[in-house]
Amino acid sequence: MFGAGAMTNSIPEIRDTELMFVIGSNTTEAHPIIAMEMKRAKRRGAKLIVADPRKIWLSEIADLHLQIRPGTDVALLTAMAHVIVTEDLHDKEFIAAHTEGFEAVLESTRETTPEWAEEITGVSAEDIRLAARWYATTELAGIYYTLGITEHSHGTDNVYGLANLVLMTGHLGKYACGMNPLRGQNNVQGANDAGASPVFYPGYQRVSDPAARRYFEEAWGAPLSPDDGMNLNVMMKTLGEGMKGLYIMGEDIVLSEPNTTAIEEGLNGVEFLVLQDIFLNETARFADVILPAACFAEKDGVFTNSDRRVQRVRKAVAPPGEARADWEIICDLARACGYEMPHYEGPHEVYAELAALCDQFRGISHERIEAEGGLQWPCPSEDHPGTPTLHGDGPIKGKASFQGIAYRPSLELPDEDYPLVLSTGRTLYHYNAATQTRRSSGPLAKQPHNFVEMHRRDARKRGIADGDLVQVSSRRGTVVATVNVSPRMRRGCVWMPLHFPESNTNRLTNDAGDPVTQTAEFKVCAVRVEPVRGPVSVGEASRQQ
Amino acid sequence: MKVTLNGQVVDAREGDTLLDVCRREGLDVPTLCQDDRVDPMGSCRMCLVEVEGQRRLLPSCALPAEDGQVVLTESEKVKRHRAVLLSMYLSDHELDQDGLPTERGTGNKLREHVLTHGTGPKLPPIEAPRQYRVDANPYVHFDPEACVLCNLCVRYCDEVEAVAAITLAGRGAGTTIATADNRDLMDTSCELCGGCIAVCPTGAMTEKAALGSDWREEEVVRTTCNFCGVGCQLDLHVKDDRVVRATSPEPGTTVNDGNLCVKGRFATEFIHHEDRLTQPLVRGEDGQLHPASWEAALEVAARGLLGVKERHGADRLGFISSSRCTGEENYLVQKLARAAFGTNNCHQCAAT
Numbered sequence: 001m002f003g004a005g006a007m008t009n010s011i012p013e014i015r016d017t018e019l020m021f022v023i024g025s026n027t028t029e030a031h032p033i034i035a036m037e038m039k040r041a042k043r044r045g046a047k048l049i050v051a052d053p054r055k056i057w058l059s060e061i062a063d064l065h066l067q068i069r070p071g072t073d074v075a076l077l078t079a080m081a082h083v084i085v086t087e088d089l090h091d092k093e094f095i096a097a098h099t100e101g102f103e104a105v106l107e108s109t110r111e112t113t114p115e116w117a118e119e120i121t122g123v124s125a126e127d128i129r130l131a132a133r134w135y136a137t138t139e140l141a142g143i144y145y146t147l148g149i150t151e152h153s154h155g156t157d158n159v160y161g162l163a164n165l166v167l168m169t170g171h172l173g174k175y176a177c178g179m180n181p182l183r184g185q186n187n188v189q190g191a192n193d194a195g196a197s198p199v200f201y202p203g204y205q206r207v208s209d210p211a212a213r214r215y216f217e218e219a220w221g222a223p224l225s226p227d228d229g230m231n232l233n234v235m236m237k238t239l240g241e242g243m244k245g246l247y248i249m250g251e252d253i254v255l256s257e258p259n260t261t262a263i264e265e266g267l268n269g270v271e272f273l274v275l276q277d278i279f280l281n282e283t284a285r286f287a288d289v290i291l292p293a294a295c296f297a298e299k300d301g302v303f304t305n306s307d308r309r310v311q312r313v314r315k316a317v318a319p320p321g322e323a324r325a326d327w328e329i330i331c332d333l334a335r336a337c338g339y340e341m342p343h344y345e346g347p348h349e350v351y352a353e354l355a356a357l358c359d360q361f362r363g364i365s366h367e368r369i370e371a372e373g374g375l376q377w378p379c380p381s382e383d384h385p386g387t388p389t390l391h392g393d394g395p396i397k398g399k400a401s402f403q404g405i406a407y408r409p410s411l412e413l414p415d416e417d418y419p420l421v422l423s424t425g426r427t428l429y430h431y432n433a434a435t436q437t438r439r440s441s442g443p444l445a446k447q448p449h450n451f452v453e454m455h456r457r458d459a460r461k462r463g464i465a466d467g468d469l470v471q472v473s474s475r476r477g478t479v480v481a482t483v484n485v486s487p488r489m490r491r492g493c494v495w496m497p498l499h500f501p502e503s504n505t506n507r508l509t510n511d512a513g514d515p516v517t518q519t520a521e522f523k524v525c526a527v528r529v530e531p532v533r534g535p536v537s538v539g540e541a542s543r544q545q
Numbered sequence: 546m547k548v549t550l551n552g553q554v555v556d557a558r559e560g561d562t563l564l565d566v567c568r569r570e571g572l573d574v575p576t577l578c579q580d581d582r583v584d585p586m587g588s589c590r591m592c593l594v595e596v597e598g599q600r601r602l603l604p605s606c607a608l609p610a611e612d613g614q615v616v617l618t619e620s621e622k623v624k625r626h627r628a629v630l631l632s633m634y635l636s637d638h639e640l641d642q643d644g645l646p647t648e649r650g651t652g653n654k655l656r657e658h659v660l661t662h663g664t665g666p667k668l669p670p671i672e673a674p675r676q677y678r679v680d681a682n683p684y685v686h687f688d689p690e691a692c693v694l695c696n697l698c699v700r701y702c703d704e705v706e707a708v709a710a711i712t713l714a715g716r717g718a719g720t721t722i723a724t725a726d727n728r729d730l731m732d733t734s735c736e737l738c739g740g741c742i743a744v745c746p747t748g749a750m751t752e753k754a755a756l757g758s759d760w761r762e763e764e765v766v767r768t769t770c771n772f773c774g775v776g777c778q779l780d781l782h783v784k785d786d787r788v789v790r791a792t793s794p795e796p797g798t799t800v801n802d803g804n805l806c807v808k809g810r811f812a813t814e815f816i817h818h819e820d821r822l823t824q825p826l827v828r829g830e831d832g833q834l835h836p837a838s839w840e841a842a843l844e845v846a847a848r849g850l851l852g853v854k855e856r857h858g859a860d861r862l863g864f865i866s867s868s869r870c871t872g873e874e875n876y877l878v879q880k881l882a883r884a885a886f887g888t889n890n891c892h893q894c895a896a897t
Contacts, residue, residue, distance in 0.1 A: 011775065011800050032738065032806035033775045039707045041584075061707075099869030183774030184894075187875070188868035191893045194875040196866035198889050202876060207889050222884040225859070229882075229889030235863040243863045243890075247846075249878055250867030251894060271856075272849035279820055289836065289846040290824035295815070296771035297781055297788055301871025303769045305776025309800060313871055316766035316781040317788060317816065321823025322839065326870050330877040332839075336847035339885030341877070350873035374776070427738060431772050431808055439820065440812040441683040442737050492884065 004187060008178035009142060010307045010376065015040045017176040019134060019141035023051040023162070024073065024148020025473075028058055029260075029428040031146070031182045034306075038144075047138065049131050051076060051123075052148065053423065054453075054495060055488040058418035064131055066210040067346040067490060070327050070423050071410035071524040074123040074154055076128065077161030078407065079117030082109040083132035084168055090136070104404035106166050112407075118477030120407065122345050122490075136169045147184060147425070148504040151522040153411045160403035167400055171393035183306040185432075186296075190304030193361070193377070194354060198229030202442035203358025219357055222339065232257075233518035237511065240269020247274045249326055250293065250435040254282035255501055257478050258509035258520040276329060279435045291333075293326045294319035301327065301347040302369070304377075308387070310364050311374035410524040411512045414492065418474060418526035420458065421493045425523075450481040452496050452529065455489040462529060469532040472496070474525055477507030480532055495528060498522075546612040551619060557612075563605035564592055567618060574618055575658045576747045577728075578695035579606040581889060582796055582803065583704045589695045590630055592659065595620045597671035598861040602626055627689055628665035631658060636668040637718065638747075639690040649691055649748030651760045656747075656841035671720040682730040684737055684753055684811050689721045698722060698741035705804065708845035722749075737807040743793050752811075755782070755790040763789060771869065777809050788813050794882065850886070859888040866893040 014020070014037035025362070028035040035058065042048050042061055050059045051066040051073070059065040068076055084090050085106060095102050114125035121128075135141050143166060149158040163179060164196070171177040195202035205212040207228055217224050227257050235243050243266070257263050267273070267286040275287035278295045298319040304310045319325070327347055334341040344350050355361040360378040367444040369375060376386040414421055423545035426432065429443035437443040452472055454464070464470055471478055481496065481503055489495065496505045510525040522542050546557040548566055556705075557566045562585065567574045577589035587604035594605045597615035602623060605616075617623060634655055639647045646656040650890045675689045699722060703709045710733040714723035724733045724762060763782040770777040778799035782790045791813050796803030825842030826834040837845070853862055862884035866875045875893070882891035 012802070031773050031775050032736075033777055033801045033804050033809075034704055036802075036804050039705070043687050043704065047840050103626065110594060174632040185774055186769065186771050186776070186888070187870065187872060188774060191866055191868040191870075191871035196868075196875040196891055196893045197879070198892050201883075202879070220880060220884040223897035224756040224889065225881050225887050225889050227860070227889060229891060230863065232865065232894065233894040235865070235890065237891065242861065244857045244861040244866065245864045247850060247878075247881075248865040249874070250869045251865055253865065256894065266755075272853050274846045274850065276821060278815075279818075280771055284834075287826075287834075288828045289842055290822065291842060291846070292826075293825060295821075297768065297813070297816050299871070301873045303771075303776060304872060305769075305800065306774040307776070307800070309776050310872070311769045311776055311778065312767070313771075314766050314768045316764075316768065316783050317786050320817070320821045322825070323821065323823055323884045324839075326867075326874040327877055329843075330874065330881055332843055333846060334877075334881050334885045336843045337851055337881075338847075339881070341880070341885075347871065347873040350876060354872070354876045374778075397566040429807060431812075436771075436815040439815040439818045440808075441814065442807055442811050444732060445683060446737070449676065484811075517847055 006390070007180040007182070007307045008172060009176065009180055009192070010388040011037060011434070013176040013389070014038060014142065015044065015115065017041050017046055017140045019047045019049070019138040021131070021135055021141065021143045022058060023143070024146050024158070025146040025182055026054070026056045026058075026148075026425060027144065027182065028054065028056070030184070030426050032428065036181055041221070047134055049134065053490050053493055064127060064134070064440055066121070066123045066127055066131060068121040068123050069490070070421050070493060071154075073149065073152070073158045074161055074396070074405055074407040075112070075117045075120040076123065077112045077129050077165060078109050078112035078137070078405065080132040081105060081161070081164055081168065082112045083114060084136045084165070085109060086131065089133065090168040095168060098172075098399055099167050099402060100399045101402040102168070105168065105402045108404035109408060111161055120144050120366045135165065140174070141169070141171050142177050142180055143171075143180060144180045146182045148523060150517075150519055152164050152524065153512060153514055153521045155519050156516040157405040157408070162404050164402050166403060173389070175389060176491050178389070179304070186305070187303040189306060189308060190302065190310070193304055198231050202354055203360055205358070224245065227485040231518060233513055233520060234261060236266070239263065239266025240420070243270060245272040246270055248283065249276045249330075252281035252283050252435065254285075255433045255504060255506065256316030256498070257511070258506050258522060259511035260476050260504050260507045262511060274276050276326060278323070281433060281435055291329050292323040293329065294323050298323070299325035299347070302351060302366070308376045309374040310361070310369060310377065312366065312369050364522065395432070411521055412475075412510050412525045414526045418528050420527050420529060422472070422495065422508060422510060422525050422527040423495050423523045424498050425495065427497045427499070430497065430499035432499065438499070450500040450505065451484045451497065452481045452494050453484045453486040454494050454529065455491045456485050457491055458494070459483060459485045462531065464529070464531050469528050471532050472508060473530070474510070474526050475528045476510070478505045479505060479507050494527065546610060548610055548612075549615040551617060557610035561610040563608045563610050563614070563616060565596060566610050567605060572618055574605055575662060576606060577693055577698055580697055580744055580796065581699070583697070583700040586696060586700065589693065591627070593623065593626055594618045595623055612792060612867070624662070625665070627662045630670050631662060634663040634693055635659065635664060637671040637673060638693070639688075646747065647691060649688070650742065650745065650755075652750035653691070653748050654746035655693060664889045671718050675719050675721045676713065676723070676727070677726055678723070680730050681734070682737070684739060684741060685730060686751050686753045686756055688749050691747050692722060693747055693749075693755060695719055695746060697744040697746065701744045706736065706738050706740050708734040708736055711741065737811065738805065739807070739810040740804065741803070742805060752790045758784060758789050767794065770805070772808045772812070775801065777805055779805070779809055781813075788816050854886060859886045860890060862886055862888055862890060864888075864891040866891060868893045
């Protein structure tokens with residue numbers, strides 16, 4: 001692997017690329033503006049390879065659509081690596097100069113022939129060969145992926161599989177190439193950069209490194225814990241037992257986390273919960289104190305986007321009633337808890353404190369962004385212009401290492417009782433817990449309630465017609481939704497969005513996760529779909545469950 | 546390549562149009578139907594220039610620059626053409642009491658051109674037999690009387706957003722922008738990105754919510770969109786402490802290149818929604834949430850969290866920060882967890 005979880009290249013570079021390999025990303029719906037760049041590249045003659053179980057919009061304009069079975073990405077990626085090696089298409093110079101451990105890939109892909117992968121993925125061996133050849137032999141080729149890669153019990157292996165392809169073909173450290181995870185939230189990059197992580201202080205300095213700990217103890221004037229913390233997935237698994245108290249800012253864990261019923265049971269055992277948000281969400285039912293916060297239009301600060309660009313958020317209007325900016329609330333809460341948080345004059349002073357503690361952000365300040373616009377980290381000094389393309393002179397830390405990986409099936413596969421594979425995701429019109437978009441007229445008119453996309457033959461077999469109400473059940477729960485008989489689906493697979501509290505798709509999802517990151521398998525679980533009889537609305541039916 | 550522009554010899558690059566060269570040299574050649582994000586169409590005839598050796602004026606937006614070209618952008622012939630063309634536009638456009646094109650949306654380029662370049666003889670108004678249709682979609686308002694048929698909205702919808710929901714329809718003076726079968730926009734392939742509004746040079750396409758709002762009275766605040774991770778720059782237009790509309794900055798200036806999606810451009814209703822939390826709430830003995838002062842609520846919150854730490858240890862506390870909040874706020878939450886409470890149990894939804 002190489003470097004931190006961020007796009008190696010910049011969004012505007014996409015228009016100039018010659019090949020896009022989009023895998024596990026429904027870009028037109030989840031990142032519409034990046035999709036516009038992809039459409040532009042396509043119009044300019046770039047090739048487009050899409051790997052997705054659904055016939056998503058991008059697959060309609062793709063040169064090659066690999067309609068894989070959900071959860072079989074590793075088989076596809078190792079077979080592509082097999083083709084590249086056996087047809088001698090790898091970049092030996094790059095491998096020798098910038099990488100180590102190529103033997104591990106040689107070893108682990110010896111048997112992963114396209115014919116073997118065809119059995120597992122459902123994609124023809126010929127298409128796998130074609131994809132591998134195109135990707136390896138095109139000069140400017142970028143990989144673009146999102147949660148369709150990571151939200152699996154083998155999510156880490158999926159990422160390794162992609163990184164191996166990037167490294168063996170030398171598509172790194174060059175314009176319009178690279179390995180590009182498209183980040184899901186406005187500031188998920190910035191939250192990690194700022195150290196909202198159980199294992200990293202700000203700037204990816206390790207909690208387990210004693211020197212880093214001493215550095216931050218001195219900066220903050222307090223003793224710090226030497227132990228790695230729990231990540232969110234582990235916290236959610238130990239609610240009520242390991243987790244006795246929670247402070248939650250701006251997240252609806254009841255709607256967003258997998259296996260809702262287990263989350264709710266866990267929350268009943270939590271002794272104290274503080275919730276800081278702009279609306280009452282589903283988690284508010286369990287809160288002891290609720291602190292009203294300002295939304296993005298009512299405060300100052302920075303968001304860091306997918307291509308590591310630190311940009312300003314500016315206050316446009318006053319918050320409603322007594323609501324206050326989150327940063328002010330946190331400072332006051334810290335003081336009420338007996339910790340002397342400095343009296344910052346504004347977010348610019350908070351950012352200055354953060355930047356002074358981290359090499360990659362040291363050259364960034366509110367003042368500079370004000371004058372120059374967004375800045376892409378690493379930006380180590382005030383006269384540094386920022387870094388649009390990472391790894392321009394070889395991978396960040398020494399040599400990038402290949403990882404040998406092997407295909408493992410997803411944890412919950414369809415069987416007689418639960419014969420369909422459910423994947424979940426986001427739609428164009430709504431956003432995650434949808435507290436914002438469900439209060440907007442367009443999204444409400446386009447998608448008022450939960451639905452399940454299904455292949456026509458799967459529907460017919462169950463006596464279900466387009467628009468019927470159905471009951472979708474997994475081993476963990478049941479929800480009611482409207483059927484959308486869709487030409488986008490593979491047979492045997494169904495798909496649901498995650499935006500609707502009254503029909504919460506996460507009652508179905510599997511909270512079993514990846515062994516390294518514990519990221520839950522939102523993209524694969526086994527369900528059954530049955531018709532609902534009688535006059536009942538989606539909301540009513542779900543409430544009766 | 547060298548091009549002679551108004552007597553000055555200037556450099557041109559491979560792939561340049563004459564308009565590209567003019568703009569690089571700081572010449573203000575007027576346009577209506579041109580946008581770098583779509584292929585040139587040359588339909589509005591505003592950008593016509595005189596090229597030596599050519600009998601007719603030619604559209605600079607669609608004409609490739611060639612070595613040795615001699616070009617005039619401000620000759621008498623060009624000026625006369627512009628004035629007559631603008632008169633023709635005025636004869637089929639809604640005018641205000643001063644006889645100027647009505648201002649709408651965030652401005653009217655036709656009006657600016659008339660003010661800058663003047664008009665020729667006044668022509669009798671055209672009674673155009675256009676079809677009116679009230680569209681039920683919540684966001685996009687279209688007024689055919691202010692449309693100059695530059696076709697930018699149709700081309701943007703086809704080439705940039707690539708959904709081709711709208712089209713030119715009708716013939717002659719009755720030509721207008723429509724959907725297939727005159728369906729409501731909501732029943733077409735439209736994804737409500739609002740790009741048609743952003744590219745419209747005259748304000749014929751505008752935000753329904755901002756109809757009647759005078760854009761000169763709006764304060765514009767540049768910020769970053771709060772939805773996905775693309776980091777689109779967004780101009781919030783504010784009037785009376787309320788966000789009345791959101792627009793995209795000029796193409797070519799920010800990461801989103803003038804584009805926005807349905808959420809960024811239109812999903813701002815939540816900001817002023819009546820469901821917003823406006824005061825701290827504390828759960829009482831009765832199990833219900835009750836309004837409280839900030840001081841009291843923070844006191845209860847601090848006591849509750851410290852109590853858990855005392856009873857079970859700091860590592861039984863979890864701090865869930867938010868990838869929706871700012872970098873500064875995330876920094877402060879992890880500092881709260883680590884420095885104030887002594888635990889590294891701090892994370893946010895990047896866990897997936």
